[in-house]
Amino acid sequence: VFDQRQERLGTVTLLRDITVAKALDELKSQFVSMTSHELRTPLAAVQTYIDTLLGGFAGELTDQQRGILERCSQRLTALVNLVDDLLDVSRLESGRVERQIVTLDVCEVMREVVALSQMEADARQVSLRIEAPPEGLTVEMDRSDLVRVLTNLVSNGIKYNRPGGTVTLRAHDEGYYARIEVIDTGIGIPEEALPRLFGEFYRVKRPETASIPGTGLGLSIVRRTVEFYKGRVEVKSRLGEGSTFTVLLPRGQATLRL
Known part of the structure; x- marks a missing residue:
């Protein structure tokens, strides 16, 4: 005063x-x-x-x-x-999640997620691809957490895609961060919906998505999980062209003690 x-x-x-x-x-x-x-x-x-x-x-x-x-x-x-x-x-x-923090090969987990998602992709006539650095890329986190994050993103990429479309998992080593991208050629997301996309129970309401099943919780779970590891998740999308979800995860476990 x-x-x-x-x-x-x-x-x-x-x-x-x-x-x-x-x-x-x-x-x-x-x-x-x-x-x-x-x-x-x-x-x-x-x-x-x-x-x-x-x-x-x-x-x-x-x-x-x-x-x-x-x-x-x-x-x-x-x-x-x-x-x-x-x-x-x-x-x-x-906060009752029991985690076992280990060193994970990101490419190996990506291949596991693709195998788990293959049946869903085949049913919707969507191709799954992996682009990863040949020397390997590691992060320190619970395996089930990374599988859950990538499975949610890949599943969305499949559900909101078109017959003949693709979902690509791409990984980069950015020094402090491991950068993982899930890129689809689907229907895209309206720009006005992007700020609310990671909220609980939020689903984009459009005629194209009315018949697609979902809970509106998957992306919220992705965000909460990634943020536990002091990382972040981002999205870019254009209607009619597809979406790119980017997960940035610190590569060292020391960040968990901050």
């Missing part, structure tokens, strides 16, 4: 008690975690029953019956993915 001659008179400090807000936030996280765990088991059981019927183990199916069961299976898969994403977000929010 200053007087008319701009001489300092004192300082005003405002304090706000957020105890109740913190308690409510913790209750919310506990509720989401508990509910998701309780849903996971019965959903898995239902999926098993549907797979049994589709496999013909309970008798022959008519075309109409098979079509109904296949649609049920698709919707159930979307629900299971939602529950899994909610569990991931709950763990990240609470």
Whole structure:
């Protein structure tokens, strides 16, 4: 606070008690975690029953019956993915994630992610490619974290692509950082949507995306995971041309102690 001659008179400090807000936030996280765990088991059981019927183990199916069961299976898969994403977000929010930090070969993990995503890519007629430095590139982090980050980005690149399109994983050594890019030739993202893209439950609402399944949590999980390692994630996109998601990860573990 200053007087008319701009001489300092004192300082005003405002304090706000957020105890109740913190308690409510913790209750919310506990509720989401508990509910998701309780849903996971019965959903898995239902999926098993549907797979049994589709496999013909309970008798022959008519075309109409098979079509109904296949649609049920698709919707159930979307629900299971939602529950899994909610569990991931709950763990990240609470800090209850158990991590085993090891030295990872980025190219090796990229090849693993491509293998995991190949069936989805084939179903949508999308090609997967890897471009990586021949000498290898390493980071120090939990393997499941890097797999989760890249799988989410590659899956999005496949889902929002076109038949005959491509998703390319590219890695660079930038000294302090390992730079990993996931580049797709898909439908692109409107410029006005980019600032909100990594928010929880946010999905771009366009006619082209209305039929594409998703929870709106995948990119939020990517951002939270990358930021734990003091890294950052960026996106560039042009409508009708595709998107490039860039993950920058510090190469040393020392950053985790900052």
